[in-house]
Amino acid sequence: MTTTTALGCQYRPQHHYTADRNWLNDPNGLVYANGTYHLFYQHNPSGNGWGNMSWGHATSADLLHWDEQPVAIACDDQEAIFSGSAVLDGANTSGFGTPDNPPLVAIYTSAYSPASPLSGRQAQSLAYSTDNGATWIKHAGNPVLDRGSADFRDPKVFWYDGAAGSYWVMVAVEAMDREAVLYKSADLKAWEYLSTFGPANATGGVWECPDLFELPVDGNPGNTKWVLVVNLNPGGIAGGSAGQYFLGTFDGVAFVSETTVTEGLQKDESRMAEYGWLDWGRDYYAAVSFSNAPDGRRLMIGWMNNWEYGALTPTDGWRGAMSLVREVRLAVRGGRVVPMQTALDPFESVGAGRNLGASPYSEAARPLPAGTHWIPAEASGDVLRIDAEFEPGAAGEVGLLLRASGAERTVLAYRCATGVLSLDRTASGNTDFHESFASLESVPVPLENGRLRLRIFLDRCSVEVFAQDGLATITDQVFPAESSTQVGLFADRDGGRLVSLAIVGGG
Structure with missing residues (x-):
C-alpha cells in the first residue's frame, strides 16, 4: 500500500501497491539490496493515463508495506523510459561504483522520441545509483545495446554462473516477432548475442516483459528446471493481457523448451489451455521476479490490470495496482512439473500497525x-x-x-x-x-x-x-x-x- 491515501476512493486497495497519484503499469527493476526491496514501475508522473513513461519507485522491508519514493528515472525530450530490470552489481563489473560501495544498475528500454537522432528506435540503456536507489544517473554511453529495431524492449538481466562461464545474461524481446533474444556481457555495457527463442505457444499478441530463472523441483537442488516467462498482449487465455511460461534448460547460451506445444506464429485457439499460463484471470500482466532475493526465493509481482480496459478503470486520482507478491516454486503434480504460486500473506503481518x-x-x-x-x-x-x-x-x-x-x-x-x-x-x-x-x-x-x-x-x-x-x-x-x-x-x-x-x- 502507499503511504498516503488522501486521493483515495472506494476502490483504493489496502494490501496492493498503488501510486499515490496518476497512472501505473508494468513492474520494473525489482531488486533487493541492503535490506530493502525496490519496486520500480512504469509511471506517468503527470496524468492518470499512459504517457510520459518514467520509472516510479517504492521501497519495502517486507514486501507488504510499501513507501512511495520520488520518480527514479524520468523521461525527457529524447526518450521515454520503458520497462526493464535492475541488479546489484556486487563485484562492480560496470565500474559505476567501488568495491566497497557497489552500484545498483538499472537496465531499461530507451524509447526514442522524434527529437532524438535515434527517433523511432527502442534500445537498451543503463542508469546507476550509488546511494541505495535514492538517486539515479543515466550512463553517458547510452544506449548500450541497439539492434536498430522499433520493438526491441524489456530487458531482464541476471548473473549466470555455469559450465559456459560467468557473466551477465540479458533476455529481452523482439515484441512483434514474438521472440525472446538473449545476450551476454562481462560489464553490463558491452553485449554479445547468444541466441533467440520463439515464436512458440501463444502468439496472438506481442511478446513483452520476459524473465528467465532456474528453480529446483520439489526443493531438490540436484533436479532443476529453467523457467522462461513471456508476457503476451493481447491473446491471453482469458482475453487481452496475460503471462505465459515455458519450462526447459539453459546452458548459458540457449534456452530449450520442454513444454512447447506449437511453434511459429500460427494461432490454434483449440490448444490454448495446453499452454503454460501464470494466471487464468484477466488481470495479471507483465509479471517479473525480484533480483537478489534472500535465500534464493523466486518472488514475482504483476500489474493487476489488462490493456483492453486498463485506461478506463473507474478509480479517482490514481489508476493501476500491483498484485500481491507471489513466491514461485516448481513441483511435480499429476506426473508433470508445474509452477506453484503462494501469495505473501498481508494478514500474517500482525503487530505491524495494521x-x-x-x-x-x-x-x-x-x-x-x-x-x-x-x-x-x-x-x-x-x-x-x-x-x-x-x-x-x-x-x-x-x-x-x-x-x-x-x-x-x-x-x-x-x-x-x-x-x-x-x-x-x-x-x-x-x-x-x-x-x-x-x-x-x-x-x-x-x-x-x-x-x-x-x-x-x-x-x-x-x-x-x-x-x-x-x-x-x-x-x-x-x-x-x-x-x-x-x-x-x-x-x-x-x-x-x-x-x-x-x-x-x-x-
Missing part, C-alpha cells in the same frame, strides 16, 4: 446442502482472506459468493462434471466502463483426494484466487458498491461437504 479487523471466523466440517448459506455480517467485508476446503461429492456445483449485496456478486464456482473452477464477475458491480470487462474466467483444477482447497484474497478492487495450494490462480479486478460485502457458500444440490472455512479481516 488493522486486520475482527478475530478469525471459522466453520467446522459439515454437509453443504443445496442453496446459499450466508456468512455472518461480522465476518464479511471488502478486505478479506478466505480459506475454504470443499468435498464436492455428489453436488453439481459448489463455491462462494464474494462481495455480494442483492443481485451484485462475484461468483467463484467449481463444476464437478467438468473439473473446472470459474470466477464470474458479470454481476460484480461497475462493469459498464468497457464492453469486455464483464467476464467469466475458468481453469481446469483436478480434485485432490476428492477435495478442493481455495485461498482467496479480497481487496477493495480485486479478487486473487489460489487453488490447490497455488497450482492454479485467477486474478480479476472488481468494482462493487461499498455495501457489497457479504460472503456466501453455495451448492446447487445436496451431496457436497464443507471441510473447513476460515475468514480473516472481517468486521
Whole structure:
C-alpha cells in the first residue's frame, strides 16, 4: 500500500501497491539490496493515463508495506523510459561504483522520441545509483545495446554462473516477432548475442516483459528446471493481457523448451489451455521476479490490470495496482512439473500497525446442502482472506459468493462434471466502463483426494484466487458498491461437504 491515501476512493486497495497519484503499469527493476526491496514501475508522473513513461519507485522491508519514493528515472525530450530490470552489481563489473560501495544498475528500454537522432528506435540503456536507489544517473554511453529495431524492449538481466562461464545474461524481446533474444556481457555495457527463442505457444499478441530463472523441483537442488516467462498482449487465455511460461534448460547460451506445444506464429485457439499460463484471470500482466532475493526465493509481482480496459478503470486520482507478491516454486503434480504460486500473506503481518479487523471466523466440517448459506455480517467485508476446503461429492456445483449485496456478486464456482473452477464477475458491480470487462474466467483444477482447497484474497478492487495450494490462480479486478460485502457458500444440490472455512479481516 502507499503511504498516503488522501486521493483515495472506494476502490483504493489496502494490501496492493498503488501510486499515490496518476497512472501505473508494468513492474520494473525489482531488486533487493541492503535490506530493502525496490519496486520500480512504469509511471506517468503527470496524468492518470499512459504517457510520459518514467520509472516510479517504492521501497519495502517486507514486501507488504510499501513507501512511495520520488520518480527514479524520468523521461525527457529524447526518450521515454520503458520497462526493464535492475541488479546489484556486487563485484562492480560496470565500474559505476567501488568495491566497497557497489552500484545498483538499472537496465531499461530507451524509447526514442522524434527529437532524438535515434527517433523511432527502442534500445537498451543503463542508469546507476550509488546511494541505495535514492538517486539515479543515466550512463553517458547510452544506449548500450541497439539492434536498430522499433520493438526491441524489456530487458531482464541476471548473473549466470555455469559450465559456459560467468557473466551477465540479458533476455529481452523482439515484441512483434514474438521472440525472446538473449545476450551476454562481462560489464553490463558491452553485449554479445547468444541466441533467440520463439515464436512458440501463444502468439496472438506481442511478446513483452520476459524473465528467465532456474528453480529446483520439489526443493531438490540436484533436479532443476529453467523457467522462461513471456508476457503476451493481447491473446491471453482469458482475453487481452496475460503471462505465459515455458519450462526447459539453459546452458548459458540457449534456452530449450520442454513444454512447447506449437511453434511459429500460427494461432490454434483449440490448444490454448495446453499452454503454460501464470494466471487464468484477466488481470495479471507483465509479471517479473525480484533480483537478489534472500535465500534464493523466486518472488514475482504483476500489474493487476489488462490493456483492453486498463485506461478506463473507474478509480479517482490514481489508476493501476500491483498484485500481491507471489513466491514461485516448481513441483511435480499429476506426473508433470508445474509452477506453484503462494501469495505473501498481508494478514500474517500482525503487530505491524495494521488493522486486520475482527478475530478469525471459522466453520467446522459439515454437509453443504443445496442453496446459499450466508456468512455472518461480522465476518464479511471488502478486505478479506478466505480459506475454504470443499468435498464436492455428489453436488453439481459448489463455491462462494464474494462481495455480494442483492443481485451484485462475484461468483467463484467449481463444476464437478467438468473439473473446472470459474470466477464470474458479470454481476460484480461497475462493469459498464468497457464492453469486455464483464467476464467469466475458468481453469481446469483436478480434485485432490476428492477435495478442493481455495485461498482467496479480497481487496477493495480485486479478487486473487489460489487453488490447490497455488497450482492454479485467477486474478480479476472488481468494482462493487461499498455495501457489497457479504460472503456466501453455495451448492446447487445436496451431496457436497464443507471441510473447513476460515475468514480473516472481517468486521
